[in-house]
Amino acid sequence: MKKNASPGPDGFNVEFYIATWSWIGDDVINLVRTFFIFGVMPAHINATHIVLIPKKLVSMVPADYRPIRLCNVVYKLIAKSLANRLKSHLPDYIHPSQQAFIQGRRISNNIIIAQEITHSFTLSSWKHQSFMLKIDLAKAFNRLEWKFIIQALTRKRLHRHFINLIHACISSLTFSVVT
Amino acid sequence: MYIWTNRHFSSKPIFERLDRCLANADWCASFPISNVYNMPLIHTISDHAPILLSMDGPVRRIKRTFKFENWWLKEQDFQQFARNEWRKTTHISFSQRTNKLARGLKVWCRKKKPLQQELTDLEEQINNLQMQPMQQQNFSLENSLVNRYENNLTKLTDYYMQRANKEWIKDGDRNTSFFHRAIHKRRRNNTIFSVMDENNVVHYMPKQISNTFVNYFRHIFASSMLTLIGHILHHNSPMIAMSTLTRCRTNKSFGRHSKR
Numbered sequence: 282m283k284k285n286a287s288p289g290p291d292g293f294n295v296e297f298y299i300a301t302w303s304w305i306g307d308d309v310i311n312l313v314r315t316f317f318i319f320g321v322m323p324a325h326i327n328a329t330h331i332v333l334i335p336k337k338l339v340s341m342v343p344a345d346y347r348p349i350r351l352c353n354v355v356y357k358l359i360a361k362s363l364a365n366r367l368k369s370h371l372p373d374y375i376h377p378s379q380q381a382f383i384q385g386r387r388i389s390n391n392i393i394i395a396q397e398i399t400h401s402f403t404l405s406s407w408k409h410q411s412f413m414l415k416i417d418l419a420k421a422f423n424r425l426e427w428k429f430i431i432q433a434l435t436r437k438r439l440h441r442h443f444i445n446l447i448h449a450c451i452s453s454l455t456f457s458v459v460t
Numbered sequence: 461m462y463i464w465t466n467r468h469f470s471s472k473p474i475f476e477r478l479d480r481c482l483a484n485a486d487w488c489a490s491f492p493i494s495n496v497y498n499m500p501l502i503h504t505i506s507d508h509a510p511i512l513l514s515m516d517g518p519v520r521r522i523k524r525t526f527k528f529e530n531w532w533l534k535e536q537d538f539q540q541f542a543r544n545e546w547r548k549t550t551h552i553s554f555s556q557r558t559n560k561l562a563r564g565l566k567v568w569c570r571k572k573k574p575l576q577q578e579l580t581d582l583e584e585q586i587n588n589l590q591m592q593p594m595q596q597q598n599f600s601l602e603n604s605l606v607n608r609y610e611n612n613l614t615k616l617t618d619y620y621m622q623r624a625n626k627e628w629i630k631d632g633d634r635n636t637s638f639f640h641r642a643i644h645k646r647r648r649n650n651t652i653f654s655v656m657d658e659n660n661v662v663h664y665m666p667k668q669i670s671n672t673f674v675n676y677f678r679h680i681f682a683s684s685m686l687t688l689i690g691h692i693l694h695h696n697s698p699m700i701a702m703s704t705l706t707r708c709r710t711n712k713s714f715g716r717h718s719k720r
Contacts, residue, residue, distance in 0.1 A: 285622070291558045292526035300533045304543045312554050325555035331677065335649060342656045343676035355554065456681070458673045 282357060289353035290328045290457070298354055313358055320445045322453040327356040331458045350456075360450060366443070374437055427451055463498055463509035479511045485641045488648065491515045495653050526562040530622050531615035532569065541568055575616045582609045 288294040298305065316322060333346035340346055352360070371383050380386045401407055430451065434444045462475035481496045488494070494515045501509035532538050545564040549557045573581070586605050589598065623643045654664045657672045 288527055290525075291555065292562050293528045293558055294530075296530050296533070297528045301539070301542060301546075305546060308546075308554065308557075323553055323555065325553075328555075333650075333652065333673065335652075340652075340655075343673055346652075346673075348677070353555075353558075456677065458670065458677060 282354070282361065287332075287351050289351045289356070290325075290330050291353045293354060295354055309355060309358070312355060313362070316359055316449070317362075317446065320442065320449045322449045325455075326353060326359075327450065327453055328353065328455050328457070331456055333458070348458075356450075363443075363446060363450065463501065463511065464507060465501070465503075467503060467507075479508060481511065481513050485644065489640075489644060492644075492648075493651075526566060528565075529569070529619065531575070531618040532565070534611065534615050534618070535572065541565075575612060575619055579609070579612050579616065582612060 282295050284295050284299075286295065288297075298309070312323065312326075330351040331348045332351060333343075334349055335345065336347050337345050368384070372385070375383060378391070380391045381388045395413075399413065402411060402413075427448070431444060431448055434447065462477055464476045464478045466472075466474045468474070483491075483494075494513065497512040497514065499510040499512055501507075542561065542565065545561050546557065549560050552560070582605055586602065586609065589602050589605065592598075620640070620643065623646075652669055654662050655669050655672050656662045657675070663669050663672055
Protein backbone atom coordinates (compact mmCIF):
# COMPACT_ATOMS: atom_id res chain seq x y z
CA MET A 282 0.00 0.00 0.00
CA LYS A 283 1.28 3.40 -0.88
CA LYS A 284 2.05 5.47 2.18
CA ASN A 285 1.22 8.83 0.67
CA ALA A 286 -1.95 7.76 -1.13
CA SER A 287 -5.08 9.85 -0.67
CA PRO A 288 -7.38 8.58 2.07
CA GLY A 289 -10.82 7.06 1.48
CA PRO A 290 -14.12 8.52 2.69
CA ASP A 291 -13.22 8.10 6.38
CA GLY A 292 -10.26 10.47 5.88
CA PHE A 293 -7.63 8.34 7.58
CA ASN A 294 -4.55 7.51 5.53
CA VAL A 295 -1.94 4.77 5.80
CA GLU A 296 0.41 7.09 7.68
CA PHE A 297 -2.18 7.43 10.44
CA TYR A 298 -2.61 3.70 10.90
CA ILE A 299 1.15 3.14 11.03
CA ALA A 300 1.64 5.86 13.64
CA THR A 301 -1.23 4.70 15.84
CA TRP A 302 -0.88 0.96 15.34
CA SER A 303 0.05 0.38 18.98
CA TRP A 304 -3.48 1.25 20.12
CA ILE A 305 -5.57 0.88 16.97
CA GLY A 306 -3.98 -2.30 15.62
CA ASP A 307 -5.97 -4.74 17.75
CA ASP A 308 -9.27 -3.29 16.61
CA VAL A 309 -8.21 -3.40 12.96
CA ILE A 310 -7.03 -6.99 13.24
CA ASN A 311 -10.28 -7.89 14.94
CA LEU A 312 -12.34 -6.32 12.19
CA VAL A 313 -10.44 -8.06 9.39
CA ARG A 314 -10.50 -11.40 11.19
CA THR A 315 -14.24 -11.22 11.84
CA PHE A 316 -14.80 -10.52 8.18
CA PHE A 317 -12.77 -13.51 7.13
CA ILE A 318 -14.65 -15.80 9.50
CA PHE A 319 -18.23 -14.67 8.86
CA GLY A 320 -17.96 -13.12 5.40
CA VAL A 321 -20.06 -10.11 6.30
CA MET A 322 -18.81 -6.65 5.44
CA PRO A 323 -19.47 -4.19 8.27
CA ALA A 324 -21.45 -1.12 7.27
CA HIS A 325 -19.63 1.77 5.57
CA ILE A 326 -16.27 0.02 5.53
CA ASN A 327 -16.16 -0.09 1.79
CA ALA A 328 -17.71 3.21 1.00
CA THR A 329 -15.76 4.58 -1.93
CA HIS A 330 -15.10 8.00 -3.33
CA ILE A 331 -14.79 8.35 -7.06
CA VAL A 332 -12.47 11.19 -7.94
CA LEU A 333 -12.23 12.45 -11.49
CA ILE A 334 -8.80 12.97 -13.00
CA PRO A 335 -8.78 14.88 -16.29
CA LYS A 336 -7.29 12.81 -19.10
CA LYS A 337 -6.96 15.67 -21.55
CA LEU A 338 -5.80 19.26 -21.43
CA VAL A 339 -9.35 20.38 -22.17
CA SER A 340 -11.88 17.94 -20.77
CA MET A 341 -15.40 18.26 -22.05
CA VAL A 342 -17.53 15.18 -21.46
CA PRO A 343 -17.54 12.80 -18.48
CA ALA A 344 -15.58 10.25 -20.53
CA ASP A 345 -12.64 12.68 -20.64
CA TYR A 346 -12.07 11.99 -16.96
CA ARG A 347 -10.44 8.93 -15.55
CA PRO A 348 -12.36 7.85 -12.48
CA ILE A 349 -10.10 6.69 -9.68
CA ARG A 350 -11.51 5.14 -6.57
CA LEU A 351 -10.44 6.01 -3.07
CA CYS A 352 -11.15 3.27 -0.56
CA ASN A 353 -10.75 3.19 3.19
CA VAL A 354 -7.49 1.73 4.42
CA VAL A 355 -9.30 -1.01 6.38
CA TYR A 356 -11.13 -2.15 3.28
CA LYS A 357 -7.89 -2.17 1.34
CA LEU A 358 -6.42 -4.51 3.96
CA ILE A 359 -9.24 -6.97 3.35
CA ALA A 360 -9.18 -6.66 -0.42
CA LYS A 361 -5.39 -6.91 -0.58
CA SER A 362 -5.28 -10.08 1.49
CA LEU A 363 -7.94 -11.68 -0.71
CA ALA A 364 -6.07 -10.58 -3.82
CA ASN A 365 -2.79 -11.95 -2.48
CA ARG A 366 -4.41 -15.32 -1.91
CA LEU A 367 -5.58 -15.38 -5.49
CA LYS A 368 -2.42 -13.89 -6.97
CA SER A 369 -0.25 -17.00 -7.02
CA HIS A 370 -2.99 -18.95 -8.83
CA LEU A 371 -3.73 -16.33 -11.45
CA PRO A 372 -1.24 -17.63 -14.01
CA ASP A 373 -3.23 -20.90 -14.08
CA TYR A 374 -6.59 -19.16 -14.40
CA ILE A 375 -5.74 -16.59 -16.98
CA HIS A 376 -4.96 -17.51 -20.52
CA PRO A 377 -1.33 -16.97 -21.58
CA SER A 378 -2.47 -14.57 -24.28
CA GLN A 379 -3.69 -12.19 -21.58
CA GLN A 380 -0.62 -10.28 -20.57
CA ALA A 381 -1.73 -7.47 -18.32
CA PHE A 382 -1.96 -7.28 -14.51
CA ILE A 383 -0.10 -10.50 -13.77
CA GLN A 384 3.32 -10.57 -12.25
CA GLY A 385 5.90 -11.74 -14.76
CA ARG A 386 3.79 -10.89 -17.79
CA ARG A 387 3.94 -7.65 -19.64
CA ILE A 388 1.39 -5.94 -21.85
CA SER A 389 4.26 -5.01 -24.16
CA ASN A 390 4.59 -8.70 -25.09
CA ASN A 391 1.25 -8.51 -26.83
CA ILE A 392 2.29 -5.41 -28.69
CA ILE A 393 5.36 -7.25 -29.96
CA ILE A 394 3.22 -10.22 -30.98
CA ALA A 395 0.83 -7.93 -32.84
CA GLN A 396 3.78 -6.39 -34.62
CA GLU A 397 5.12 -9.83 -35.55
CA ILE A 398 1.77 -10.84 -36.97
CA THR A 399 1.43 -7.72 -39.12
CA HIS A 400 4.96 -8.25 -40.28
CA SER A 401 4.26 -11.83 -41.28
CA PHE A 402 1.32 -10.66 -43.41
CA THR A 403 3.72 -8.78 -45.66
CA LEU A 404 6.03 -11.76 -46.22
CA SER A 405 5.91 -13.49 -49.57
CA SER A 406 5.77 -16.84 -47.80
CA TRP A 407 2.40 -15.85 -46.26
CA LYS A 408 -0.15 -17.50 -48.52
CA HIS A 409 -3.40 -17.08 -46.60
CA GLN A 410 -5.95 -14.37 -46.83
CA SER A 411 -6.04 -12.66 -43.48
CA PHE A 412 -7.20 -9.58 -41.75
CA MET A 413 -6.71 -7.96 -38.40
CA LEU A 414 -9.24 -6.36 -36.13
CA LYS A 415 -8.25 -3.47 -33.94
CA ILE A 416 -10.82 -3.05 -31.23
CA ASP A 417 -10.75 -0.16 -28.83
CA LEU A 418 -12.03 -1.57 -25.60
CA ALA A 419 -13.02 0.71 -22.79
CA LYS A 420 -11.46 -0.32 -19.53
CA ALA A 421 -13.52 -3.25 -18.45
CA PHE A 422 -12.46 -4.26 -14.99
CA ASN A 423 -14.57 -1.67 -13.23
CA ARG A 424 -17.70 -2.84 -14.96
CA LEU A 425 -17.82 -6.59 -14.52
CA GLU A 426 -21.17 -8.07 -13.63
CA TRP A 427 -21.21 -9.51 -10.10
CA LYS A 428 -22.97 -12.58 -11.34
CA PHE A 429 -20.32 -13.10 -13.97
CA ILE A 430 -17.51 -12.87 -11.42
CA ILE A 431 -19.18 -15.33 -9.09
CA GLN A 432 -19.97 -17.77 -11.90
CA ALA A 433 -16.45 -17.58 -13.26
CA LEU A 434 -14.92 -18.21 -9.83
CA THR A 435 -17.30 -21.11 -9.21
CA ARG A 436 -16.29 -22.67 -12.50
CA LYS A 437 -12.68 -22.47 -11.40
CA ARG A 438 -13.79 -24.53 -8.38
CA LEU A 439 -12.62 -22.04 -5.79
CA HIS A 440 -13.69 -22.68 -2.25
CA ARG A 441 -17.26 -21.64 -1.53
CA HIS A 442 -16.19 -19.50 1.43
CA PHE A 443 -13.56 -17.66 -0.59
CA ILE A 444 -16.16 -16.83 -3.24
CA ASN A 445 -18.52 -15.67 -0.51
CA LEU A 446 -15.86 -13.31 0.80
CA ILE A 447 -15.33 -11.83 -2.65
CA HIS A 448 -19.07 -11.46 -3.10
CA ALA A 449 -19.28 -9.70 0.27
CA CYS A 450 -16.63 -7.26 -0.93
CA ILE A 451 -18.13 -6.36 -4.27
CA SER A 452 -21.80 -6.39 -3.34
CA SER A 453 -21.48 -4.02 -0.40
CA LEU A 454 -19.68 -1.28 -2.31
CA THR A 455 -21.17 2.19 -2.27
CA PHE A 456 -19.95 5.05 -4.42
CA SER A 457 -20.03 8.77 -4.18
CA VAL A 458 -18.61 10.99 -6.88
CA VAL A 459 -16.40 13.86 -5.72
CA THR A 460 -16.37 16.85 -8.05
CA MET B 461 -9.76 23.97 -31.68
CA TYR B 462 -8.75 26.97 -33.79
CA ILE B 463 -9.42 30.61 -33.28
CA TRP B 464 -8.11 32.09 -36.50
CA THR B 465 -8.34 30.93 -40.08
CA ASN B 466 -7.47 32.42 -43.48
CA ARG B 467 -10.73 30.92 -44.79
CA HIS B 468 -9.05 29.54 -47.94
CA PHE B 469 -10.97 26.38 -47.38
CA SER B 470 -10.59 25.08 -50.93
CA SER B 471 -6.91 25.87 -51.52
CA LYS B 472 -4.64 26.22 -48.53
CA PRO B 473 -6.60 26.57 -45.37
CA ILE B 474 -4.71 27.59 -42.26
CA PHE B 475 -6.17 27.04 -38.85
CA GLU B 476 -4.29 28.56 -35.99
CA ARG B 477 -4.66 29.05 -32.33
CA LEU B 478 -3.17 32.50 -31.93
CA ASP B 479 -4.77 34.30 -29.03
CA ARG B 480 -4.02 33.06 -25.58
CA CYS B 481 -4.19 34.29 -22.06
CA LEU B 482 -1.01 34.23 -20.06
CA ALA B 483 -0.76 34.85 -16.35
CA ASN B 484 1.93 34.34 -13.76
CA ALA B 485 1.56 32.39 -10.56
CA ASP B 486 0.84 35.46 -8.43
CA TRP B 487 -2.02 36.52 -10.65
CA CYS B 488 -3.46 33.01 -10.64
CA ALA B 489 -3.33 33.04 -6.87
CA SER B 490 -5.28 36.29 -6.77
CA PHE B 491 -7.96 35.02 -9.15
CA PRO B 492 -8.36 31.37 -8.27
CA ILE B 493 -11.61 30.78 -10.13
CA SER B 494 -10.69 32.59 -13.33
CA ASN B 495 -11.18 30.73 -16.58
CA VAL B 496 -10.64 31.29 -20.29
CA TYR B 497 -13.35 30.61 -22.86
CA ASN B 498 -13.00 30.57 -26.65
CA MET B 499 -16.11 31.90 -28.31
CA PRO B 500 -17.36 30.96 -31.79
CA LEU B 501 -15.64 32.66 -34.74
CA ILE B 502 -17.98 34.90 -36.74
CA HIS B 503 -15.90 35.90 -39.74
CA THR B 504 -18.14 38.77 -40.81
CA ILE B 505 -17.24 40.59 -37.62
CA SER B 506 -13.58 39.70 -37.19
CA ASP B 507 -11.13 37.12 -38.44
CA HIS B 508 -10.27 36.34 -34.84
CA ALA B 509 -12.53 34.44 -32.55
CA PRO B 510 -13.32 36.33 -29.36
CA ILE B 511 -11.49 35.10 -26.34
CA LEU B 512 -13.15 35.66 -23.03
CA LEU B 513 -11.38 35.78 -19.71
CA SER B 514 -13.76 35.47 -16.84
CA MET B 515 -12.18 36.37 -13.53
CA ASP B 516 -14.86 34.95 -11.31
CA GLY B 517 -17.16 32.02 -11.85
CA PRO B 518 -19.94 30.51 -9.88
CA VAL B 519 -18.64 30.43 -6.34
CA ARG B 520 -17.98 26.86 -5.38
CA ARG B 521 -18.44 26.36 -1.73
CA ILE B 522 -17.03 22.92 -1.22
CA LYS B 523 -17.92 21.15 1.96
CA ARG B 524 -14.60 20.19 3.46
CA THR B 525 -14.50 16.56 4.28
CA PHE B 526 -12.21 15.35 7.02
CA LYS B 527 -8.74 14.36 5.91
CA PHE B 528 -6.01 13.27 8.24
CA GLU B 529 -3.09 15.70 8.31
CA ASN B 530 0.31 14.07 8.58
CA TRP B 531 1.74 16.99 10.52
CA TRP B 532 -0.62 16.22 13.41
CA LEU B 533 1.59 13.24 14.19
CA LYS B 534 4.33 15.69 15.12
CA GLU B 535 2.13 17.44 17.68
CA GLN B 536 3.10 16.41 21.18
CA ASP B 537 -0.39 15.78 22.48
CA PHE B 538 -1.63 13.97 19.38
CA GLN B 539 -1.06 10.37 20.43
CA GLN B 540 -2.59 10.82 23.83
CA PHE B 541 -5.58 12.77 22.61
CA ALA B 542 -6.38 10.40 19.74
CA ARG B 543 -5.93 7.30 21.88
CA ASN B 544 -8.30 8.63 24.52
CA GLU B 545 -10.91 9.52 21.91
CA TRP B 546 -10.59 6.06 20.39
CA ARG B 547 -10.96 4.28 23.70
CA LYS B 548 -14.11 6.23 24.56
CA THR B 549 -16.02 4.49 21.77
CA THR B 550 -15.54 0.75 22.20
CA HIS B 551 -19.27 -0.01 22.04
CA ILE B 552 -19.94 1.12 18.44
CA SER B 553 -18.92 -0.15 14.99
CA PHE B 554 -15.50 0.50 13.47
CA SER B 555 -16.67 3.03 10.91
CA GLN B 556 -18.65 4.88 13.56
CA ARG B 557 -15.52 4.96 15.69
CA THR B 558 -13.40 6.45 12.92
CA ASN B 559 -16.15 9.02 12.36
CA LYS B 560 -16.16 9.97 16.03
CA LEU B 561 -12.37 10.19 16.05
CA ALA B 562 -12.45 12.38 12.96
CA ARG B 563 -14.91 14.71 14.63
CA GLY B 564 -12.75 14.85 17.74
CA LEU B 565 -9.61 15.61 15.76
CA LYS B 566 -11.41 18.38 13.86
CA VAL B 567 -12.15 20.14 17.14
CA TRP B 568 -8.68 19.39 18.49
CA CYS B 569 -6.87 20.94 15.54
CA ARG B 570 -8.97 24.09 15.70
CA LYS B 571 -7.17 24.93 18.94
CA LYS B 572 -3.80 24.77 17.19
CA LYS B 573 -2.32 27.95 15.85
CA PRO B 574 -2.17 27.89 12.03
CA LEU B 575 1.27 26.68 11.00
CA GLN B 576 2.11 29.71 8.90
CA GLN B 577 1.16 32.10 11.70
CA GLU B 578 3.15 30.17 14.27
CA LEU B 579 6.14 30.41 11.98
CA THR B 580 5.87 34.20 11.65
CA ASP B 581 5.37 34.60 15.39
CA LEU B 582 8.43 32.54 16.20
CA GLU B 583 10.46 34.45 13.65
CA GLU B 584 9.50 37.70 15.32
CA GLN B 585 10.34 36.42 18.79
CA ILE B 586 13.77 35.21 17.68
CA ASN B 587 14.40 38.51 15.99
CA ASN B 588 13.42 40.50 19.11
CA LEU B 589 15.69 38.37 21.21
CA GLN B 590 18.65 38.88 18.94
CA MET B 591 18.13 42.66 18.92
CA GLN B 592 18.93 42.81 22.64
CA PRO B 593 22.37 43.96 23.73
CA MET B 594 24.97 41.21 23.91
CA GLN B 595 25.12 40.80 27.71
CA GLN B 596 21.31 40.53 28.07
CA GLN B 597 20.85 37.81 25.50
CA ASN B 598 19.15 34.67 26.65
CA PHE B 599 20.85 31.96 24.64
CA SER B 600 18.94 29.04 26.06
CA LEU B 601 15.61 30.69 25.24
CA GLU B 602 16.86 31.49 21.76
CA ASN B 603 17.91 27.90 21.33
CA SER B 604 14.52 26.54 22.30
CA LEU B 605 12.78 29.04 20.01
CA VAL B 606 14.98 28.03 17.10
CA ASN B 607 14.17 24.40 17.79
CA ARG B 608 10.46 25.14 17.78
CA TYR B 609 10.91 27.10 14.56
CA GLU B 610 12.71 24.17 12.99
CA ASN B 611 9.96 21.83 14.18
CA ASN B 612 7.25 24.04 12.79
CA LEU B 613 8.96 24.21 9.43
CA THR B 614 8.97 20.43 9.24
CA LYS B 615 5.24 20.33 9.97
CA LEU B 616 4.63 22.92 7.31
CA THR B 617 6.59 20.81 4.85
CA ASP B 618 4.41 17.82 5.75
CA TYR B 619 1.37 19.97 5.14
CA TYR B 620 2.54 21.00 1.68
CA MET B 621 3.89 17.57 0.76
CA GLN B 622 0.52 16.00 1.35
CA ARG B 623 -1.07 18.45 -1.03
CA ALA B 624 1.53 18.98 -3.74
CA ASN B 625 1.65 15.26 -4.50
CA LYS B 626 5.17 15.39 -5.83
CA GLU B 627 6.68 12.07 -5.01
CA TRP B 628 10.20 13.04 -5.90
CA ILE B 629 10.36 15.61 -3.11
CA LYS B 630 12.66 14.34 -0.44
CA ASP B 631 12.21 14.89 3.26
CA GLY B 632 13.92 18.14 4.05
CA ASP B 633 13.11 19.93 0.85
CA ARG B 634 11.43 23.04 2.09
CA ASN B 635 10.84 25.14 -0.93
CA THR B 636 7.46 26.26 0.23
CA SER B 637 6.71 28.74 -2.55
CA PHE B 638 7.36 25.98 -5.04
CA PHE B 639 4.94 23.72 -3.18
CA HIS B 640 2.45 26.48 -3.11
CA ARG B 641 2.51 26.82 -6.87
CA ALA B 642 2.41 23.09 -7.42
CA ILE B 643 -0.66 22.79 -5.20
CA HIS B 644 -2.32 25.69 -6.89
CA LYS B 645 -1.73 24.32 -10.35
CA ARG B 646 -3.01 20.91 -9.29
CA ARG B 647 -6.17 22.44 -7.91
CA ARG B 648 -6.78 24.42 -11.07
CA ASN B 649 -6.21 21.41 -13.28
CA ASN B 650 -8.48 19.26 -11.19
CA THR B 651 -11.30 21.74 -10.85
CA ILE B 652 -14.16 20.98 -13.17
CA PHE B 653 -15.57 24.23 -14.49
CA SER B 654 -18.01 22.79 -17.00
CA VAL B 655 -19.12 19.48 -18.42
CA MET B 656 -21.19 18.36 -21.38
CA ASP B 657 -23.89 15.79 -20.71
CA GLU B 658 -25.17 13.03 -22.99
CA ASN B 659 -27.58 15.44 -24.70
CA ASN B 660 -24.71 17.80 -25.59
CA VAL B 661 -25.85 20.36 -23.06
CA VAL B 662 -22.99 22.13 -21.30
CA HIS B 663 -23.41 22.70 -17.57
CA TYR B 664 -21.54 25.32 -15.58
CA MET B 665 -23.26 25.24 -12.19
CA PRO B 666 -21.63 22.98 -9.59
CA LYS B 667 -24.90 21.26 -8.77
CA GLN B 668 -25.63 20.39 -12.39
CA ILE B 669 -22.04 19.33 -12.99
CA SER B 670 -22.20 16.81 -10.18
CA ASN B 671 -25.60 15.54 -11.37
CA THR B 672 -24.16 14.93 -14.84
CA PHE B 673 -21.35 12.84 -13.42
CA VAL B 674 -23.59 10.89 -11.10
CA ASN B 675 -25.89 10.01 -14.00
CA TYR B 676 -22.91 9.01 -16.12
CA PHE B 677 -21.56 6.61 -13.53
CA ARG B 678 -24.96 5.28 -12.63
CA HIS B 679 -25.34 4.36 -16.27
CA ILE B 680 -21.92 2.65 -16.41
CA PHE B 681 -22.22 0.71 -13.19
CA ALA B 682 -25.77 -0.41 -13.72
CA SER B 683 -26.17 -3.97 -14.80
CA SER B 684 -27.02 -4.24 -18.47
CA MET B 685 -26.19 -7.63 -20.00
CA LEU B 686 -27.40 -10.29 -17.64
CA THR B 687 -28.68 -12.51 -20.44
CA LEU B 688 -25.36 -12.56 -22.22
CA ILE B 689 -23.35 -13.92 -19.30
CA GLY B 690 -24.63 -17.44 -19.32
CA HIS B 691 -24.03 -17.53 -23.03
CA ILE B 692 -20.36 -16.59 -22.74
CA LEU B 693 -19.71 -18.98 -19.91
CA HIS B 694 -21.22 -21.90 -21.75
CA HIS B 695 -19.65 -21.38 -25.10
CA ASN B 696 -16.40 -20.04 -23.82
CA SER B 697 -16.18 -17.98 -26.96
CA PRO B 698 -13.52 -15.46 -25.86
CA MET B 699 -11.13 -18.30 -25.13
CA ILE B 700 -11.46 -19.71 -28.63
CA ALA B 701 -10.66 -16.38 -30.19
CA MET B 702 -7.60 -16.03 -28.00
CA SER B 703 -6.16 -19.43 -28.76
CA THR B 704 -6.35 -18.84 -32.52
CA LEU B 705 -4.30 -15.75 -31.95
CA THR B 706 -1.58 -17.62 -30.08
CA ARG B 707 -1.52 -20.39 -32.60
CA CYS B 708 -0.98 -17.80 -35.25
CA ARG B 709 2.05 -16.54 -33.40
CA THR B 710 3.65 -19.92 -32.90
CA ASN B 711 3.26 -20.81 -36.56
CA LYS B 712 4.74 -17.69 -37.89
CA SER B 713 7.38 -16.16 -35.75
CA PHE B 714 8.88 -19.30 -34.34
CA GLY B 715 8.17 -21.53 -37.31
CA ARG B 716 9.99 -19.20 -39.62
CA HIS B 717 13.21 -19.53 -37.70
CA SER B 718 13.10 -23.30 -37.57
CA LYS B 719 12.67 -23.54 -41.34
CA ARG B 720 15.99 -21.91 -41.98
